[in-house]
Amino acid sequence: MNIQKLQHRFKERCGVVAIASKSKASNYIYYSLRALQHRGQEAAGISVFNKKIESHKGIGLVANIFDDEKLKSMKGRNGIGHTYYSIKLSKPENAQPTIIKTEAGEVALAHNGILINAEKLRKRLKRKGHEFELGCEEEVVGYLLIDHLNSSGDLINALKRTLNEIEGSYSFTMMFNNRIFGIRDPLGIKPLCLGKFADGYIIASESVALDVIGAKMIRDVAPGEVVEITSKDYKSHQLFNLKHRAHCFFEYTYFARGDSIIDERCVYEIRKRVGWRLAKEHPAHADIIIPVPDSGRAHAFGFSLGSGIPLAEGLMKNRYIARTFIMPSQKLREITVREKVNPIKCEVEDKRVVLVDDSIVRGTTMKRIVDMVREAGASEVHVRIGTPPLISPCYLGIDMTTRDQFIAHDRTVEEIREILNADSLGYISIEGLVEALQFSKDDLCLGCVTEKYPMDIPPEKHRFQHTLKEYRY
Ligand code: AMP
Numbered sequence: 001m002n003i004q005k006l007q008h009r010f011k012e013r014c015g016v017v018a019i020a021s022k023s024k025a026s027n028y029i030y031y032s033l034r035a036l037q038h039r040g041q042e043a044a045g046i047s048v049f050n051k052k053i054e055s056h057k058g059i060g061l062v063a064n065i066f067d068d069e070k071l072k073s074m075k076g077r078n079g080i081g082h083t084y085y086s087i088k089l090s091k092p093e094n095a096q097p098t099i100i101k102t103e104a105g106e107v108a109l110a111h112n113g114i115l116i117n118a119e120k121l122r123k124r125l126k127r128k129g130h131e132f133e134l135g136c137e138e139e140v141v142g143y144l145l146i147d148h149l150n151s152s153g154d155l156i157n158a159l160k161r162t163l164n165e166i167e168g169s170y171s172f173t174m175m176f177n178n179r180i181f182g183i184r185d186p187l188g189i190k191p192l193c194l195g196k197f198a199d200g201y202i203i204a205s206e207s208v209a210l211d212v213i214g215a216k217m218i219r220d221v222a223p224g225e226v227v228e229i230t231s232k233d234y235k236s237h238q239l240f241n242l243k244h245r246a247h248c249f250f251e252y253t254y255f256a257r258g259d260s261i262i263d264e265r266c267v268y269e270i271r272k273r274v275g276w277r278l279a280k281e282h283p284a285h286a287d288i289i290i291p292v293p294d295s296g297r298a299h300a301f302g303f304s305l306g307s308g309i310p311l312a313e314g315l316m317k318n319r320y321i322a323r324t325f326i327m328p329s330q331k332l333r334e335i336t337v338r339e340k341v342n343p344i345k346c347e348v349e350d351k352r353v354v355l356v357d358d359s360i361v362r363g364t365t366m367k368r369i370v371d372m373v374r375e376a377g378a379s380e381v382h383v384r385i386g387t388p389p390l391i392s393p394c395y396l397g398i399d400m401t402t403r404d405q406f407i408a409h410d411r412t413v414e415e416i417r418e419i420l421n422a423d424s425l426g427y428i429s430i431e432g433l434v435e436a437l438q439f440s441k442d443d444l445c446l447g448c449v450t451e452k453y454p455m456d457i458p459p460e461k462h463r464f465q466h467t468l469k470e471y472r473y
Pocket of ligand 1: 295358360361362364365398
Protein backbone atom coordinates (compact mmCIF):
# COMPACT_ATOMS: atom_id res chain seq x y z
CA MET A 1 0.00 0.00 0.00
CA ASN A 2 1.08 3.57 -0.69
CA ILE A 3 2.89 4.74 2.42
CA GLN A 4 1.82 8.36 1.98
CA LYS A 5 -1.80 7.28 2.06
CA LEU A 6 -1.21 5.17 5.13
CA GLN A 7 0.41 8.02 6.98
CA HIS A 8 -2.54 10.30 6.43
CA ARG A 9 -4.98 7.86 7.92
CA PHE A 10 -2.91 6.92 10.95
CA LYS A 11 -4.19 9.39 13.42
CA GLU A 12 -6.20 7.55 15.97
CA ARG A 13 -6.08 6.68 19.56
CA CYS A 14 -9.26 5.80 21.36
CA GLY A 15 -10.89 4.31 24.41
CA VAL A 16 -13.34 1.39 24.40
CA VAL A 17 -15.76 -0.03 26.98
CA ALA A 18 -18.24 -2.93 27.15
CA ILE A 19 -20.75 -3.67 29.91
CA ALA A 20 -22.98 -6.69 30.54
CA SER A 21 -25.18 -5.86 33.49
CA LYS A 22 -28.25 -6.90 35.48
CA SER A 23 -29.42 -3.28 35.34
CA LYS A 24 -29.25 -0.46 32.79
CA ALA A 25 -25.80 -0.30 31.16
CA SER A 26 -25.74 3.28 29.88
CA ASN A 27 -24.76 4.97 33.16
CA TYR A 28 -21.91 2.55 33.74
CA ILE A 29 -20.65 3.05 30.20
CA TYR A 30 -20.92 6.81 30.57
CA TYR A 31 -18.76 6.95 33.69
CA SER A 32 -16.23 4.51 32.25
CA LEU A 33 -15.95 6.59 29.09
CA ARG A 34 -15.35 9.69 31.17
CA ALA A 35 -12.49 7.88 32.89
CA LEU A 36 -11.09 7.16 29.41
CA GLN A 37 -11.54 10.72 28.18
CA HIS A 38 -7.75 11.17 27.92
CA ARG A 39 -7.76 8.57 25.12
CA GLY A 40 -9.90 10.72 22.85
CA GLN A 41 -11.69 14.05 23.11
CA GLU A 42 -13.02 14.46 19.59
CA ALA A 43 -16.20 12.39 19.80
CA ALA A 44 -17.91 9.66 21.79
CA GLY A 45 -20.77 7.22 21.56
CA ILE A 46 -22.75 4.57 23.40
CA SER A 47 -24.72 1.67 21.91
CA VAL A 48 -27.02 -0.52 23.99
CA PHE A 49 -29.19 -3.49 23.13
CA ASN A 50 -32.88 -3.00 23.79
CA LYS A 51 -34.59 -5.46 21.43
CA LYS A 52 -32.35 -3.89 18.82
CA ILE A 53 -29.14 -1.87 18.95
CA GLU A 54 -29.77 1.77 19.92
CA SER A 55 -26.99 4.33 19.74
CA HIS A 56 -26.25 7.90 20.65
CA LYS A 57 -23.08 9.63 19.45
CA GLY A 58 -21.77 13.14 19.19
CA ILE A 59 -18.80 15.42 18.75
CA GLY A 60 -16.92 16.63 21.82
CA LEU A 61 -16.41 15.46 25.37
CA VAL A 62 -18.46 12.63 26.85
CA ALA A 63 -20.05 14.96 29.41
CA ASN A 64 -21.25 17.30 26.65
CA ILE A 65 -22.77 14.55 24.51
CA PHE A 66 -24.82 12.76 27.18
CA ASP A 67 -27.18 14.21 29.76
CA ASP A 68 -29.41 12.49 32.34
CA GLU A 69 -32.36 12.38 30.02
CA LYS A 70 -30.40 10.76 27.21
CA LEU A 71 -28.84 8.18 29.53
CA LYS A 72 -32.24 7.38 31.05
CA SER A 73 -33.73 6.82 27.61
CA MET A 74 -31.08 4.20 26.76
CA LYS A 75 -32.63 1.17 28.39
CA GLY A 76 -30.52 -1.85 27.44
CA ARG A 77 -28.58 -3.89 30.00
CA ASN A 78 -25.77 -4.68 27.61
CA GLY A 79 -23.82 -2.12 25.70
CA ILE A 80 -20.53 -0.74 24.45
CA GLY A 81 -18.97 2.72 24.28
CA HIS A 82 -16.19 4.61 22.61
CA THR A 83 -14.20 7.83 22.94
CA TYR A 84 -12.71 8.98 19.69
CA TYR A 85 -9.49 10.72 18.85
CA SER A 86 -8.88 11.75 15.28
CA ILE A 87 -7.77 15.09 14.00
CA LYS A 88 -9.70 14.48 10.80
CA LEU A 89 -13.09 13.78 12.31
CA SER A 90 -15.73 16.24 11.18
CA LYS A 91 -19.10 14.48 11.21
CA PRO A 92 -20.89 12.92 14.18
CA GLU A 93 -21.70 9.88 11.98
CA ASN A 94 -18.00 9.02 12.00
CA ALA A 95 -18.05 8.64 15.77
CA GLN A 96 -18.19 5.08 17.05
CA PRO A 97 -19.59 2.57 17.91
CA THR A 98 -20.00 1.72 14.24
CA ILE A 99 -23.24 -0.14 13.52
CA ILE A 100 -23.66 -2.66 10.72
CA LYS A 101 -27.17 -3.97 10.16
CA THR A 102 -27.58 -7.14 8.15
CA GLU A 103 -30.04 -10.00 7.85
CA ALA A 104 -27.73 -12.15 9.97
CA GLY A 105 -27.90 -9.65 12.80
CA GLU A 106 -26.73 -6.28 14.05
CA VAL A 107 -23.12 -5.61 14.93
CA ALA A 108 -21.79 -2.66 16.93
CA LEU A 109 -18.02 -2.16 17.01
CA ALA A 110 -15.82 0.16 19.04
CA HIS A 111 -12.18 0.14 17.99
CA ASN A 112 -8.91 1.35 19.43
CA GLY A 113 -6.13 0.91 16.90
CA ILE A 114 -5.36 0.98 13.21
CA LEU A 115 -5.83 -1.70 10.58
CA ILE A 116 -3.10 -1.53 8.00
CA ASN A 117 -4.85 -3.65 5.37
CA ALA A 118 -8.38 -2.21 5.63
CA GLU A 119 -8.21 -0.65 2.17
CA LYS A 120 -7.29 -3.92 0.50
CA LEU A 121 -10.06 -5.77 2.34
CA ARG A 122 -12.60 -3.07 1.50
CA LYS A 123 -11.87 -3.42 -2.21
CA ARG A 124 -12.35 -7.17 -1.98
CA LEU A 125 -15.63 -6.80 -0.10
CA LYS A 126 -16.87 -4.20 -2.61
CA ARG A 127 -16.23 -6.68 -5.42
CA LYS A 128 -18.41 -9.12 -3.49
CA GLY A 129 -21.22 -6.57 -3.52
CA HIS A 130 -21.00 -4.92 -0.09
CA GLU A 131 -21.87 -1.25 -0.04
CA PHE A 132 -19.85 0.95 2.28
CA GLU A 133 -21.74 3.87 3.74
CA LEU A 134 -19.25 5.11 6.33
CA GLY A 135 -15.87 4.38 4.83
CA CYS A 136 -14.33 3.42 8.18
CA GLU A 137 -12.26 0.39 9.09
CA GLU A 138 -14.86 -0.99 11.47
CA GLU A 139 -17.34 -1.34 8.61
CA VAL A 140 -14.81 -3.61 6.90
CA VAL A 141 -14.48 -5.75 10.03
CA GLY A 142 -18.27 -5.92 10.40
CA TYR A 143 -18.85 -7.13 6.83
CA LEU A 144 -16.02 -9.64 7.04
CA LEU A 145 -17.57 -11.03 10.20
CA ILE A 146 -21.03 -11.26 8.68
CA ASP A 147 -19.69 -13.03 5.57
CA HIS A 148 -17.84 -15.56 7.69
CA LEU A 149 -20.84 -16.02 9.92
CA ASN A 150 -23.05 -16.70 6.91
CA SER A 151 -20.67 -19.37 5.70
CA SER A 152 -19.71 -21.01 9.02
CA GLY A 153 -22.78 -20.38 11.20
CA ASP A 154 -20.70 -20.05 14.37
CA LEU A 155 -19.85 -16.62 15.72
CA ILE A 156 -16.53 -17.51 17.41
CA ASN A 157 -15.37 -19.36 14.34
CA ALA A 158 -16.39 -16.39 12.19
CA LEU A 159 -14.47 -14.09 14.52
CA LYS A 160 -11.37 -16.23 14.24
CA ARG A 161 -11.54 -16.13 10.45
CA THR A 162 -12.11 -12.39 10.51
CA LEU A 163 -9.17 -11.72 12.81
CA ASN A 164 -7.02 -13.94 10.63
CA GLU A 165 -7.60 -11.51 7.79
CA ILE A 166 -7.17 -8.17 9.48
CA GLU A 167 -3.70 -6.81 10.21
CA GLY A 168 -2.78 -4.01 12.52
CA SER A 169 -3.47 -3.00 16.08
CA TYR A 170 -6.87 -3.47 17.63
CA SER A 171 -8.67 -3.67 20.89
CA PHE A 172 -12.36 -3.97 20.06
CA THR A 173 -15.46 -4.06 22.12
CA MET A 174 -18.24 -5.59 20.10
CA MET A 175 -21.93 -6.21 20.45
CA PHE A 176 -23.51 -8.84 18.22
CA ASN A 177 -27.23 -8.39 18.82
CA ASN A 178 -27.20 -8.64 22.64
CA ARG A 179 -23.93 -10.59 22.97
CA ILE A 180 -20.94 -8.63 24.25
CA PHE A 181 -17.27 -9.24 23.43
CA GLY A 182 -13.81 -7.82 24.01
CA ILE A 183 -11.17 -8.64 21.41
CA ARG A 184 -7.44 -7.93 21.62
CA ASP A 185 -5.02 -8.24 18.71
CA PRO A 186 -2.56 -11.17 18.72
CA LEU A 187 0.39 -8.89 19.50
CA GLY A 188 -1.38 -7.09 22.36
CA ILE A 189 -0.44 -3.70 20.93
CA LYS A 190 -3.29 -1.81 22.55
CA PRO A 191 -4.42 -2.42 26.13
CA LEU A 192 -7.69 -4.13 27.15
CA CYS A 193 -8.79 -5.49 30.51
CA LEU A 194 -11.62 -7.37 32.17
CA GLY A 195 -13.37 -6.63 35.44
CA LYS A 196 -16.33 -7.60 37.62
CA PHE A 197 -18.69 -5.34 39.53
CA ALA A 198 -21.83 -5.81 41.59
CA ASP A 199 -24.15 -5.78 38.57
CA GLY A 200 -22.05 -7.69 36.06
CA TYR A 201 -18.89 -7.63 33.98
CA ILE A 202 -16.93 -4.94 32.19
CA ILE A 203 -14.23 -4.83 29.51
CA ALA A 204 -12.31 -1.58 28.92
CA SER A 205 -9.14 -0.08 27.49
CA GLU A 206 -7.71 0.78 30.89
CA SER A 207 -8.34 -0.27 34.48
CA VAL A 208 -9.30 3.32 35.46
CA ALA A 209 -12.58 2.71 33.60
CA LEU A 210 -13.20 -0.22 35.98
CA ASP A 211 -12.21 1.68 39.12
CA VAL A 212 -14.72 4.45 38.50
CA ILE A 213 -17.74 2.09 38.58
CA GLY A 214 -16.38 0.12 41.53
CA ALA A 215 -15.37 -2.90 39.41
CA LYS A 216 -12.48 -5.15 40.43
CA MET A 217 -9.95 -5.99 37.79
CA ILE A 218 -9.92 -9.71 36.98
CA ARG A 219 -7.06 -9.57 34.47
CA ASP A 220 -5.88 -8.18 31.16
CA VAL A 221 -7.51 -9.58 28.06
CA ALA A 222 -4.67 -11.64 26.60
CA PRO A 223 -3.21 -10.90 23.17
CA GLY A 224 -5.18 -12.95 20.63
CA GLU A 225 -8.03 -13.55 23.08
CA VAL A 226 -11.75 -12.99 22.65
CA VAL A 227 -13.71 -12.65 25.89
CA GLU A 228 -17.49 -12.82 25.96
CA ILE A 229 -19.20 -11.32 29.00
CA THR A 230 -22.70 -11.70 30.40
CA SER A 231 -24.09 -10.20 33.60
CA LYS A 232 -23.24 -13.46 35.39
CA ASP A 233 -20.01 -14.73 33.90
CA TYR A 234 -17.35 -14.48 31.26
CA LYS A 235 -15.98 -16.93 28.73
CA SER A 236 -12.57 -16.89 27.12
CA HIS A 237 -11.60 -18.00 23.61
CA GLN A 238 -7.85 -17.87 23.06
CA LEU A 239 -7.82 -17.66 19.27
CA PHE A 240 -4.15 -16.92 18.63
CA ASN A 241 -0.99 -17.71 20.54
CA LEU A 242 2.02 -15.96 19.10
CA LYS A 243 5.52 -16.41 20.41
CA HIS A 244 5.99 -12.69 20.91
CA ARG A 245 3.92 -9.65 21.81
CA ALA A 246 4.30 -6.04 20.74
CA HIS A 247 2.95 -3.86 23.54
CA CYS A 248 3.11 -0.18 22.60
CA PHE A 249 5.67 1.36 24.97
CA PHE A 250 4.15 4.81 24.44
CA GLU A 251 1.02 3.70 26.31
CA TYR A 252 3.24 3.41 29.37
CA THR A 253 5.31 6.52 28.91
CA TYR A 254 2.61 8.92 27.69
CA PHE A 255 -0.87 7.81 26.67
CA ALA A 256 -2.41 5.79 29.44
CA ARG A 257 -3.46 7.35 32.72
CA GLY A 258 -0.81 7.01 35.41
CA ASP A 259 -3.23 5.23 37.74
CA SER A 260 -3.97 2.46 35.22
CA ILE A 261 -2.64 -1.07 35.42
CA ILE A 262 -1.78 -2.41 31.98
CA ASP A 263 -0.47 -5.92 31.38
CA GLU A 264 0.13 -6.30 35.10
CA ARG A 265 2.23 -3.17 35.32
CA CYS A 266 1.36 0.04 37.12
CA VAL A 267 1.80 2.83 34.57
CA TYR A 268 2.85 5.37 37.20
CA GLU A 269 5.45 3.01 38.62
CA ILE A 270 6.97 2.52 35.17
CA ARG A 271 7.16 6.26 34.55
CA LYS A 272 8.86 6.69 37.91
CA ARG A 273 11.35 3.94 37.05
CA VAL A 274 12.09 5.59 33.70
CA GLY A 275 12.80 8.86 35.55
CA TRP A 276 15.03 7.07 38.05
CA ARG A 277 17.05 5.46 35.24
CA LEU A 278 17.23 8.76 33.40
CA ALA A 279 18.86 10.29 36.50
CA LYS A 280 21.49 7.53 36.44
CA GLU A 281 22.09 7.76 32.67
CA HIS A 282 22.16 11.56 32.48
CA PRO A 283 22.92 13.06 35.88
CA ALA A 284 22.71 16.84 36.26
CA HIS A 285 24.18 19.32 38.71
CA ALA A 286 21.10 21.25 39.63
CA ASP A 287 19.07 22.72 42.49
CA ILE A 288 15.56 21.58 41.53
CA ILE A 289 13.71 19.12 39.28
CA ILE A 290 10.67 20.58 37.53
CA PRO A 291 8.07 18.32 35.91
CA VAL A 292 6.43 19.52 32.70
CA PRO A 293 2.79 19.23 33.75
CA ASP A 294 1.07 16.87 33.50
CA SER A 295 2.83 14.40 31.23
CA GLY A 296 6.24 14.65 32.91
CA ARG A 297 5.15 14.41 36.56
CA ALA A 298 5.88 10.77 37.32
CA HIS A 299 9.14 10.79 35.32
CA ALA A 300 10.28 13.88 37.24
CA PHE A 301 9.40 12.26 40.56
CA GLY A 302 11.56 9.27 39.56
CA PHE A 303 14.38 11.59 38.46
CA SER A 304 14.24 13.33 41.81
CA LEU A 305 14.42 9.99 43.66
CA GLY A 306 17.29 8.80 41.45
CA SER A 307 19.29 12.01 41.76
CA GLY A 308 18.45 13.12 45.28
CA ILE A 309 17.62 16.60 43.91
CA PRO A 310 14.31 17.99 45.27
CA LEU A 311 11.21 18.20 43.13
CA ALA A 312 9.63 21.65 42.71
CA GLU A 313 6.40 22.80 41.14
CA GLY A 314 8.07 25.30 38.82
CA LEU A 315 5.46 25.37 36.06
CA MET A 316 1.77 26.08 36.47
CA LYS A 317 -0.67 24.59 34.00
CA ASN A 318 -3.81 26.28 32.80
CA ARG A 319 -6.20 23.33 32.67
CA TYR A 320 -8.81 25.07 30.55
CA ILE A 321 -6.71 25.37 27.42
CA ALA A 322 -7.18 22.96 24.52
CA ARG A 323 -4.32 20.65 23.62
CA THR A 324 -1.52 22.24 21.63
CA PHE A 325 -0.37 19.09 19.92
CA ILE A 326 -3.08 19.08 17.29
CA MET A 327 -3.06 22.77 16.43
CA PRO A 328 -3.00 23.05 12.65
CA SER A 329 -0.03 25.37 12.31
CA GLN A 330 3.34 25.68 13.99
CA LYS A 331 2.71 29.37 14.81
CA LEU A 332 -0.52 28.56 16.63
CA ARG A 333 1.17 25.74 18.49
CA GLU A 334 3.87 28.09 19.72
CA ILE A 335 1.39 30.66 21.02
CA THR A 336 -0.72 28.07 22.79
CA VAL A 337 2.22 26.48 24.63
CA ARG A 338 2.77 29.86 26.32
CA GLU A 339 -0.87 30.00 27.21
CA LYS A 340 -0.89 26.51 28.63
CA VAL A 341 2.06 26.54 31.03
CA ASN A 342 3.61 29.43 32.88
CA PRO A 343 6.70 29.41 35.12
CA ILE A 344 6.38 30.12 38.83
CA LYS A 345 8.99 32.85 38.96
CA CYS A 346 9.78 32.63 42.68
CA GLU A 347 10.50 28.91 42.35
CA VAL A 348 12.90 29.08 39.41
CA GLU A 349 14.67 32.42 39.92
CA ASP A 350 18.46 31.99 40.26
CA LYS A 351 18.13 28.20 40.29
CA ARG A 352 19.81 25.54 38.20
CA VAL A 353 16.77 23.58 37.01
CA VAL A 354 16.17 20.23 35.34
CA LEU A 355 13.01 20.14 33.23
CA VAL A 356 11.62 16.62 32.84
CA ASP A 357 9.00 15.61 30.27
CA ASP A 358 7.81 12.29 28.86
CA SER A 359 8.69 12.99 25.23
CA ILE A 360 9.74 15.47 22.58
CA VAL A 361 8.02 15.22 19.21
CA ARG A 362 8.47 18.43 17.20
CA GLY A 363 10.24 20.19 20.05
CA THR A 364 7.80 23.12 20.13
CA THR A 365 6.67 22.54 23.71
CA MET A 366 10.13 22.11 25.19
CA LYS A 367 11.70 25.02 23.30
CA ARG A 368 9.02 27.37 24.55
CA ILE A 369 9.29 26.10 28.10
CA VAL A 370 13.10 26.41 28.19
CA ASP A 371 12.78 30.03 26.98
CA MET A 372 10.11 30.83 29.55
CA VAL A 373 12.06 29.32 32.42
CA ARG A 374 15.16 31.29 31.41
CA GLU A 375 13.12 34.48 31.15
CA ALA A 376 11.79 33.76 34.64
CA GLY A 377 15.35 33.88 35.94
CA ALA A 378 16.71 30.30 36.01
CA SER A 379 20.51 30.31 35.95
CA GLU A 380 20.80 26.97 34.09
CA VAL A 381 18.19 24.88 32.29
CA HIS A 382 18.81 21.16 31.77
CA VAL A 383 16.34 18.96 29.90
CA ARG A 384 15.68 15.24 30.50
CA ILE A 385 13.26 13.17 28.44
CA GLY A 386 11.59 9.85 29.33
CA THR A 387 11.29 8.54 25.75
CA PRO A 388 14.27 7.86 23.48
CA PRO A 389 14.49 10.20 20.46
CA LEU A 390 11.35 9.76 18.34
CA ILE A 391 12.55 9.23 14.79
CA SER A 392 9.99 7.20 12.90
CA PRO A 393 6.22 7.30 12.28
CA CYS A 394 3.70 5.26 14.19
CA TYR A 395 1.57 3.15 11.86
CA LEU A 396 -0.33 1.47 14.63
CA GLY A 397 -2.44 4.10 16.27
CA ILE A 398 -0.44 6.96 17.72
CA ASP A 399 -0.68 10.45 16.33
CA MET A 400 2.87 10.72 14.98
CA THR A 401 2.70 10.33 11.28
CA THR A 402 5.61 11.58 9.26
CA ARG A 403 9.36 11.47 9.80
CA ASP A 404 9.95 15.15 9.15
CA GLN A 405 7.60 15.93 12.04
CA PHE A 406 10.21 14.70 14.53
CA ILE A 407 12.90 17.09 15.65
CA ALA A 408 15.16 14.06 16.28
CA HIS A 409 14.73 12.32 12.97
CA ASP A 410 17.74 13.88 11.26
CA ARG A 411 19.54 15.59 14.16
CA THR A 412 22.02 14.61 16.84
CA VAL A 413 21.20 15.16 20.51
CA GLU A 414 23.70 18.02 20.54
CA GLU A 415 21.95 19.69 17.57
CA ILE A 416 18.60 19.35 19.33
CA ARG A 417 20.05 20.77 22.57
CA GLU A 418 21.17 23.80 20.60
CA ILE A 419 17.72 24.32 19.06
CA LEU A 420 16.09 24.00 22.49
CA ASN A 421 18.63 26.43 23.95
CA ALA A 422 19.19 24.04 26.88
CA ASP A 423 22.40 23.76 28.92
CA SER A 424 22.25 19.99 28.58
CA LEU A 425 19.86 17.44 27.10
CA GLY A 426 19.51 13.75 27.91
CA TYR A 427 17.06 11.15 26.58
CA ILE A 428 16.49 7.78 28.24
CA SER A 429 18.29 5.07 26.23
CA ILE A 430 16.30 2.32 24.51
CA GLU A 431 17.92 -0.23 26.85
CA GLY A 432 17.05 1.89 29.88
CA LEU A 433 13.46 2.22 28.73
CA VAL A 434 13.11 -1.52 28.11
CA GLU A 435 14.55 -2.29 31.52
CA ALA A 436 12.17 0.14 33.21
CA LEU A 437 9.23 -1.45 31.39
CA GLN A 438 10.28 -4.91 32.58
CA PHE A 439 9.30 -6.56 29.31
CA SER A 440 11.61 -8.39 26.96
CA LYS A 441 12.50 -6.12 24.03
CA ASP A 442 10.93 -8.75 21.73
CA ASP A 443 7.57 -8.20 23.42
CA LEU A 444 7.41 -4.46 22.76
CA CYS A 445 6.56 -2.25 19.82
CA LEU A 446 9.44 0.25 19.67
CA GLY A 447 8.89 1.22 16.03
CA CYS A 448 8.92 4.99 16.58
CA VAL A 449 12.33 4.88 18.31
CA THR A 450 14.02 1.95 16.52
CA GLU A 451 12.46 2.16 13.01
CA LYS A 452 11.67 -1.54 13.32
CA TYR A 453 8.04 -2.54 13.42
CA PRO A 454 6.25 -5.59 14.77
CA MET A 455 4.53 -6.31 11.47
CA ASP A 456 5.11 -6.04 7.79
CA ILE A 457 4.73 -2.35 6.86
CA PRO A 458 6.65 -1.85 3.61
CA PRO A 459 9.05 -0.19 3.15
CA GLU A 460 9.81 -0.17 6.89
CA LYS A 461 11.88 -2.86 8.58
CA HIS A 462 10.36 -5.67 10.58
CA ARG A 463 11.76 -6.09 14.08
CA PHE A 464 12.40 -9.76 13.32
CA GLN A 465 13.48 -9.15 9.77
CA HIS A 466 14.93 -12.61 9.22
CA THR A 467 11.85 -14.50 10.36
CA LEU A 468 9.01 -12.31 9.21
CA LYS A 469 6.72 -15.18 8.21
CA GLU A 470 6.94 -16.75 11.63
CA TYR A 471 5.01 -13.83 13.07
CA ARG A 472 2.13 -13.86 10.64
CA TYR A 473 -0.86 -15.75 11.90
P1 AMP B 1 6.06 18.70 20.77
O1 AMP B 1 5.81 20.09 21.20
O2 AMP B 1 5.59 18.43 19.37
O3 AMP B 1 7.51 18.28 20.99
O4 AMP B 1 5.17 17.74 21.68
C1 AMP B 1 5.63 17.21 22.86
C2 AMP B 1 4.59 17.25 23.92
O5 AMP B 1 3.37 16.65 23.44
C3 AMP B 1 5.02 16.48 25.14
O6 AMP B 1 4.74 17.26 26.28
C4 AMP B 1 4.18 15.21 25.14
O7 AMP B 1 3.69 14.94 26.43
C5 AMP B 1 3.04 15.49 24.19
N1 AMP B 1 2.84 14.40 23.21
C6 AMP B 1 3.72 13.50 22.77
N2 AMP B 1 3.17 12.69 21.83
C7 AMP B 1 1.91 13.09 21.68
C8 AMP B 1 0.82 12.66 20.85
N3 AMP B 1 0.97 11.67 19.96
N4 AMP B 1 -0.36 13.32 20.96
C9 AMP B 1 -0.50 14.33 21.82
N5 AMP B 1 0.48 14.78 22.62
C10 AMP B 1 1.68 14.19 22.56
